[in-house]
Amino acid sequence: MVRTSPPRPLDVEALFPEVAALRRDAVRLHPRRGEPGPGESSLGGPVRWPRAEPWPSCSDEHPRTGYAPPRGAGPVPLVPVVQLLAVDVPELPFPDGADVLQVLWCPFDHEEGYAPRPQVYWWDGSRADLEPADPPRPDGAHHDYVPDPCVLHPERVTEYPSWDLPEHLHDALEERFEQVEEETGWSYEYHLSVADGTKVGGYPAWSQDPSWPHCPRCARRMDHLLSVDSAEFDGESWRTWLAVEDTPATGTVWELPYEERKSIQRAADLLLGDLAGLHLFTCTHCPDRPYAHRAGA
Structure with missing residues (x-):
């Protein structure tokens, strides 16, 4: 069975055109x-x-x-x-x-x-x-x-930066983010920007200030290779990152029996920190692909 993230509930680029140039493609792997x-x-x-x-x-x-x-x-x-x-x-x-x-x-x-x-x-x-x-x-x-x-059930999605949003842009957009959330109930950070879960590419789902490694050979900032995450979604992000195919016909995913929900949310039964992830990075400029990782964020 394929896994499909729900369509974004709002047009991100229409509401916040400033982030359009920062969009990235990611591949959610949807382990089951x-x-x-x-x-x-x-x-x-x-x-x-x-x-x-x-x-x-x-x-x-x-x-x-x-x-x-x-x-x-x-x-x-x-x-x-x-x-x-x-x-x-x-x-x-x-x-x-x-x-x-x-x-x-x-x-x-x-x-x-x-x-x-x-x-x-x-x-x-x-x-x-x-x-x-x-x-x-x-x-x-x-x-x-x-x-x-x-x-795995690879799915291509579009992401926009959250913690990786440049500071000047975040400051310029913060009031609009808050207004949109107040009017619609949709949070830019949790629902519209970066996908949770194990994935390739896109932006790391940081839970604190970004910590991008630099290549020890060429000194360039490394690219996000993949993230291995404890959970597919959390108590905030599930509304837009729970796959359509796993959405209960009635009620919410939190009303499912524990083992049934766990088979969707935490299929691999990993627990890294407080439901955190491990992010891997690589340098695509160097042919031997140096790599680094960041944990617990």
Whole structure:
């Protein structure tokens, strides 16, 4: 089944023409519980891995939080988080010769953001040595940081900046934002600008001041690659970012039985911080695609 975000309830560019030049395209991935195969795009599903390549692990020192490996556990095997194929998400900035993106992460807290630390891999999916992987499960890994297998339903949407709105523009528009919300009940920040949920491209769904990384090689600001989010929507954003196909025939999504709502809102059963996300960035100017991440925002 496809997943479709409802049409914007208001014409954003007619109300706020100043943001038109800042529009960006994003791909909402709409993870839903399922049984993806190792050769398919997925969140938390099985992946293919080069036969001769050792499975990657993390040897970092981890802060002693509730999400720390057992003492003396040694290197921590990474867990597959996202696998995306160019045939499903051609918008990704694949390097030459690559058509598979994989994100793996260490499922324990790291000092930066007190969240999992991701690693990004790009592969040529036609390689003869790519085989279904059978990675070891890290000892003591908390289920909050190990996604349940989900199939994906990519959907293209248009976004406008919220926290990334230039300060002078925000100041100029703030009164209009408030007036429109008072008159219509629709918030620019929650309902009209940036999509929640796991997605490719567009704007990160920051919950505080933006923190864009810069490339360590060329010093340019990196581009938003993708976000892995705990939730598809929250208590404010659900009115415009809950998929049409998942909208109850009567009542609201919050009136559904808990497990039914969770299968829509938090299909992968991830819990990063306070229903936060992990944002990944890459430099498309450098052929080896340096990357960085920001957590908990």
